[in-house]
Amino acid sequence: MTPAARLQTAIEILDAIAASARDGGPPADALFAEAMRARRYAGSKDRRAIRALVYDAIRAVRSAPPSGRAAMLALADSDPDLAALFDGSPYGPAPIADGEPRAETGLAAPALIDLFDPLVGAGEGGAMLERAALDLRANRLKAGRDELAKLFPEGELIAGAPDGWRLPPETAAAQHPAYGEGLFEVQDAASQYAAAALDAAAGMRIVDLCAGGGGKTLAIASCTGDAADILACDTNRARLRQLAPRAERAGATRIETRLLDPGKEVDVLADWRGRADRVFVDAPCSGSGTWRRSPELRWRLTPSRLDRHLADQAKLIALGAELVAPGGKLLYAVCSIIAREGRAQVDEFLDRHPGWTADGGYLPAGIGRAAGRGFLLTPAHDRCDGFFLARLTAPC
Numbered sequence: 278m279t280p281a282a283r284l285q286t287a288i289e290i291l292d293a294i295a296a297s298a299r300d301g302g303p304p305a306d307a308l309f310a311e312a313m314r315a316r317r318y319a320g321s322k323d324r325r326a327i328r329a330l331v332y333d334a335i336r337a338v339r340s341a342p343p344s345g346r347a348a349m350l351a352l353a354d355s356d357p358d359l360a361a362l363f364d365g366s367p368y369g370p371a372p373i374a375d376g377e378p379r380a381e382t383g384l385a386a387p388a389l390i391d392l393f394d395p396l397v398g399a400g401e402g403g404a405m406l407e408r409a410a411l412d413l414r415a416n417r418l419k420a421g422r423d424e425l426a427k428l429f430p431e432g433e434l435i436a437g438a439p440d441g442w443r444l445p446p447e448t449a450a451a452q453h454p455a456y457g458e459g460l461f462e463v464q465d466a467a468s469q470y471a472a473a474a475l476d477a478a479a480g481m482r483i484v485d486l487c488a489g490g491g492g493k494t495l496a497i498a499s500c501t502g503d504a505a506d507i508l509a510c511d512t513n514r515a516r517l518r519q520l521a522p523r524a525e526r527a528g529a530t531r532i533e534t535r536l537l538d539p540g541k542e543v544d545v546l547a548d549w550r551g552r553a554d555r556v557f558v559d560a561p562c563s564g565s566g567t568w569r570r571s572p573e574l575r576w577r578l579t580p581s582r583l584d585r586h587l588a589d590q591a592k593l594i595a596l597g598a599e600l601v602a603p604g605g606k607l608l609y610a611v612c613s614i615i616a617r618e619g620r621a622q623v624d625e626f627l628d629r630h631p632g633w634t635a636d637g638g639y640l641p642a643g644i645g646r647a648a649g650r651g652f653l654l655t656p657a658h659d660r661c662d663g664f665f666l667a668r669l670t671a672p673c
């Protein structure tokens with residue numbers, strides 16, 4: 278493909294991504310893969326170049342653009358070589374006309390930035406959109422960090438993550454045979470800190486209420502040496518189904534999965550009521566802490582979608598609390614830096630649940646900043662995804 282044809286393809290893919298962001302459709306990665314399947318004539322170099330253009334535009338543009346062309350024109354304004362490709366050549370984009378609209382660039386829409394936790398400093402925007410490193414977590418059931426260091430000598434330690442090993446973003450670690458053998462998982466440091474913060478130990482009964490595909494469930498099983506009973510729940514059948522084969526690969530044998538019926542979660546969990554030593558609520562959220570990996574999430578967040586997340590989060594913390602045994606602990610987590618999803622949710626819960634208290638001291642030294650009655654992690658401060666975490670103890 279000519280460079281101009283690659284650019285036109287990127288514009289068409291951005292059209293689909295922007296529409297999907299507005300309609301709540303499939304994520305950018307899925308749309309990119311679908312577009313490439315439909316263009317089998319594109320070789321691997323073409324694919325790489327188109328992908329770079331698409332993601333550069335997503336990172337540059339602050340909210341869903343009116344068109345892919347408007348997004349790419351915004352990028353071209355600071356890149357003369359790119360602007361020169363709008364040349365009207367066959368399969369390329371039409372020349373730039375006077376006064377053509379540009380998408381707005383920047384970190385995020387001002388109304389969204391206003392929602393950030395007050396700890397997030399004005400200088401943190403760059404780190405929030407930088408390409409993230411590839412973090413691995415050694416699966417203690419099969420390997421230690423030293424083995425990862427031998428497998429990937431180009432890596433480095435991750436502060437405060439005893440099983441963590443950090444690699445350059447482009448490393449194809451999941452293609453390594455050791456991944457198939459369950460020696461490690463790909464898991465951002467923030468998720469590793471969160472799993473450790475649960476303070477799970479052998480012999481405990483643990484509920485992972487929003488387990489999804491089980492990334493953190495497996496980290497919890499690894500922390501306990503596969504010596505605790507873990508109930509992994511989710512309302513999403515497709516995600517939860519990924520857990521069994523992953524657990525088998527990891528050698529985790531004490532995880533039971535349970536699909537929850539939305540609205541009937543309490544009934545389905547009646548046998549666990551007041552019986553869990555630890556409950557992890559990794560709640561659905563805006564994902565505003567993960568823009569490094571999924572920059573198009575900032576194109577997706579609308580006030581009504583945020584309201585839905587807030588309602589789900591409040592419901593899930595309260596549901597999780599009902600499962601905790603007297604004196605047991607609940608860890609609430611969101612991969613978000615929006616104060617209403619983080620510290621405000623915990624304040625509201627503690628106001629409504631007398632006797633519950635907020636813990637401290639569950640993050641490694643130097644990691645996170647106190648945010649209300651929890652802690653905030655950010656890419657700039659902690660070199661990991663943005664997360665809010667709060668560990669709460671039930672009355673005895």
Ligand SMILES: C[S@@+](CC[C@H](N)C(=O)[O-])C[C@H]1O[C@@H](n2cnc3c(N)ncnc32)[C@H](O)[C@@H]1O
Nearest residue numbers: 487488489490491492493511512513559560561
């Ligand atoms: C942040 S994700 C969890 C990620 C997962 N813990 C991991 O480490 O990969 C939030 C999950 O909550 C699930 N969820 C949404 N509503 C729920 C509900 N009412 N009960 C349980 N899970 C729910 C979503 O399907 C989604 O998988």
